Amino acid sequence: MTMLALKRTGESGPPLVFVHGYLGGAGLWEEQLQAFSDGFRCLAPNLAGFGDSAGMLAPDTIEGHARHVLDTLTEAGVDTFHLLGHSMGGMVVQQMAAMAPERIERLVLYGTGPVGMLPDRFEAIDVSRQRLKTEGLQATAARIAATWFEIGERAERYPICLAEGAKATMQAALASLSAWETWDGSDNLAAFPMPTLVIWGDGDRSYGWSQPERLWRTIPNCRLAVVPGCAHIVHMEKPEIFNAIVRDFLAG
Template structure:
């Protein structure tokens, strides 16, 4: 199996952060700096994205999940806390389905249990059509702007744009195919790890029905809604995001 690139720093209990569509491990720079003094933070680059852009991306969410689990096997990381954002949230739902005993705590951030997202700023078919017509660089600019309340004026936009423009077109298209075929709803009731669902109230990618389905479907799940934030809460309000995540991870197991 091809080996994913990754960023890693720190010591302590492992914390794995999985990025979303047109992203990369560099999206977690603020979290790496915050958590690495007391956590072993591991940030994979999914196949076809970021530093793994040379790899061919699978056309299934399960395929991405198996690649991340394979990376953790190679790093000899057996048990870990796990956070997934956007498409990465789909990937981590598959990871816990495939390896439920390995995940201590789970954070599902800006994501949902269905690949076909109701209320998204455009349909998957429209994204595919525009990607084929406009190419990756223009698509990355257009989509990254929707992740922030301030659009292209947001402080985090240039980093997201640069990462998105590194993505392979094959990976961008394969991801859309993977979304269409994926539905994690039937597996929600089997998630036994303590889980936090985290969502920005102005998210244009995932409307409220998606995080609500996670919160109601996962036994005992906690919910945190960040007011005034769009899709990339961790960049718009990093201090509050880090505090929320840290408090959840440090709380006694329940």
């Protein structure tokens, strides 16, 4: 199996893995890769069909993405690690936690939930699929990325999202929507053994409160951080606050 492209920073400390979401890429974590490199060996995979892994065929299941990430970490010599996933990447890391719980020291579920159908999303999955086909990938990626910020296209880091979204393939964009529709990780949550943190922006238009609330109330050893004045992409809207929350949690 071809391994996913990885961004890496840091030379010492425990491994810390960042998994991006839909129409994203490892480049969305640039500030975190630098901020955490003083005490962690940071790794950010590009999911198949996205970012620097755009040349790879994307799986149409969340399980397929999870296996790809696990295999890539194994190939990189990373056995156990802290794990953080955002949005669709949050689904992927939940699946990783169900498949290989012994490998994960601490888990951060950020801007995500346990149900792939996204009942509170700004638009239905079928609408996104149709608009991809009629409006094209770039227009759809730009429109969706604007919903990630409280102030939309005026956000300072919005162009970074455009640049990463432009690397994705249409195959990956469509396959990922199918992956959401068939995925439900709810039954796995109560068995998660690792300390877990849920992070959510109170203006998130992709995952309504019912999704992070279910994670927080179901996972046994779980903490919750709600960041006010943010939408879906807290780590780019208020990076200093996001980084402080994650660092405090990882410190144990």
